[in-house]
Amino acid sequence: MSTIMQLTPEEERKRNQRNWAIAGVLLAFVVLVFVVTIVKLGGNVMNRPL
Amino acid sequence: MTGVAAPATERPGASLAGPADYLALLKPRVMSLVVFTALATIIVAPGSIHPVIAVAALLCIAVGAGAAGALNQWYDADIDAIMIRTRARPVPSGKIGAQQALEFGATLAAFSVFAMAFLVGYVAAALLAATIAFYVFVYTMWLKRSTVQNIVIGGAAGALPPVIGWAAVTGNAFDTLPWLLFLIIFLWTPPHFWALALAGSEDYARAKVPMLPVVKGSRATRNHILAYTFLLIAATGTPFALGLLGPVYGATALIGCLGFLGFAVALWRAPKEAERTAAMRLFAYSIFYLFAVFTALAAERLIGLAPGA
Numbered sequence: 001m002s003t004i005m006q007l008t009p010e011e012e013r014k015r016n017q018r019n020w021a022i023a024g025v026l027l028a029f030v031v032l033v034f035v036v037t038i039v040k041l042g043g044n045v046m047n048r049p050l
Numbered sequence: 051m052t053g054v055a056a057p058a059t060e061r062p063g064a065s066l067a068g069p070a071d072y073l074a075l076l077k078p079r080v081m082s083l084v085v086f087t088a089l090a091t092i093i094v095a096p097g098s099i100h101p102v103i104a105v106a107a108l109l110c111i112a113v114g115a116g117a118a119g120a121l122n123q124w125y126d127a128d129i130d131a132i133m134i135r136t137r138a139r140p141v142p143s144g145k146i147g148a149q150q151a152l153e154f155g156a157t158l159a160a161f162s163v164f165a166m167a168f169l170v171g172y173v174a175a176a177l178l179a180a181t182i183a184f185y186v187f188v189y190t191m192w193l194k195r196s197t198v199q200n201i202v203i204g205g206a207a208g209a210l211p212p213v214i215g216w217a218a219v220t221g222n223a224f225d226t227l228p229w230l231l232f233l234i235i236f237l238w239t240p241p242h243f244w245a246l247a248l249a250g251s252e253d254y255a256r257a258k259v260p261m262l263p264v265v266k267g268s269r270a271t272r273n274h275i276l277a278y279t280f281l282l283i284a285a286t287g288t289p290f291a292l293g294l295l296g297p298v299y300g301a302t303a304l305i306g307c308l309g310f311l312g313f314a315v316a317l318w319r320a321p322k323e324a325e326r327t328a329a330m331r332l333f334a335y336s337i338f339y340l341f342a343v344f345t346a347l348a349a350e351r352l353i354g355l356a357p358g359a
Contacts, residue, residue, distance in 0.1 A: 005064065010066060014066050014068050015065070018067070018068065018072075020069075021069035021072070029165075032105075033169070039100050039102045040103075
């Protein structure tokens with residue numbers, strides 16, 4: 001039988017804060033990988049059949 | 051049902067820890083010194099690195115250092131809970147569970163090393179992995195509780211970031227200058243931490259951590275601090291003497307070393323009742339000293355006065 005865990009309002013607020021922090025860090029990492037990729041490709045970014 | 055929930059720490063999945071608590075787990079003050087020494091070395095290293103890659107390298111170093119700090123706090127929670135200086139940290143205070151600290155630290159450690167490998171280079175990544183492993187396995191798990199030389203040998207972990215920064219730019223870790231910078235931080239670490247340990251020796255004694263003041267006493271510690279100060283001065287002057295760094299660094303190093311010697315001698319001569327004040331002065335000055343020395347070598351390169359610039 002499964003139990004549903006009840007969080008207090010404060011625990012829910014902290015969980016939301018943690019979730020937003022994780023989302024922000026992941027988004028920043030995606031942006032960093034994208035920018036580094038563009039930098040490493042350099043001038044070759046357009047060097048492909050269109 | 052009463053409607054009264056058990057404390058968050060007793061219910062799996064419930065937590066009152068916020069992002070700030072997880073940030074505290076990364077020891078941000080230690081991280082700032084590590085990142086700064088790496089940044090200065092990235093600036094002074096020969097060759098060029100794209101600013102975006104440099105930022106990526108510094109982020110990886112910061113996260114890797116933070117991960118090592120989190121793993122240290124996981125392993126040392128029992129000691130931290132006893133010591134006044136550390137008992138408010140997230141794990142001993144109960145804000146973050148030990149298991150969460152372990153998972154957080156291990157995840158970030160792996161993440162930082164892989165990100166360094168793919169975004170910056172394999173040599174820098176290997177050095178970062180070695181730094182984290184040395185800090186966690188050699189210093190935290192082995193040396194800290196077993197030998198009076200704990201922070202002397204363990205200091206190697208904190209001294210490696212300049213070598214990582216150098217490798218991020220050059221792809222090579224076997225040059226003279228980054229290892230001289232390593233030596234400066236390596237020899238700076240004992241007087242820095244022993245000054246702190248002198249000021250809080252009862253704390254370390256209570257936690258049974260064999261710091262030098264606890265095991266050998268105050269006089270021996272002050273002698274050691276003075277001896278390491280002379281070694282630090284010699285190491286700091288070497289890059290200038292070898293012509294690897296220029297006059298801006300040389301002048302800053304000279305003034306900085308005179309100051310360091312002044313505070314170390316003041317501690318060495320201080321009467322017992324003034325020891326704590328003198329120790330804390332040296333501790334505070336040592337942080338300023340390291341920032342000043344690394345600022346000078348970076349500034350010298352930026353204004354074009356470094357040798358070969």
